Amino acid sequence: AQSVTQLDSQVPVFEEAPVELRCNYSSSVSVYLFWYVQYPNQGLQLLLKYLSGSTLVESINGFEAEFNKSQTSFHLRKPSVHISDTAEYFCAVTHTGGFKTIFGAGTRLFVKA
């Protein structure tokens, strides 16, 4: 069975500062890894995903995440955040070939002016 741990429930950060949201997973089989973002009063949107190949994946709005197999981590980073990045971020894992996605508990990113 898979599990996902997001190590921080809340991350406050000032605008234009860098940020890292941490995610660790546990699985006995190969997995796909995802980050989703949920803005207030909205559904979740896929931010980026790791399937295979290059361990560094990027989104269109400046976020990146790095898959580290030895540490079973998939941390999300952004070098300079904006107020508009304030949202809940969810790390998720799916067994390759499976159809059930397990979500972490979420990390609330709060960007302050």
Next chain:
Amino acid sequence: DTAVSQTPKYLVTQMGNDKSIKCEQNLGHDTMYWYKQDSKKFLKIMFSYNNKELIINETVPNRFSPKSPDKAHLNLHINSLELGDSAVYFCASSHHGQSNYGYTFGSGTRLTVV
């Protein structure tokens, strides 16, 4: 043009009532899901249907009954509503067996039981 649409967006009802939430997707996906998000934002899968067949049925009270009339629709009926059912319910869809695509979520239905 909404890809995954849920109705209603808000639902306030009294304990003991029966209510339904509807979900429709126009993405051509063959798998649909219901997730429950509690007040602490924790997301828990409830059900999944693939081509109208139930494929995931997590430990959920049998007051909750999903129904999929076709692969583009997945409804959720809840009987005898309880205070603890208050949450945001999200519908999602994907291609079955293509877990690398991720899910497309609806905007949620906020259920409040009073």
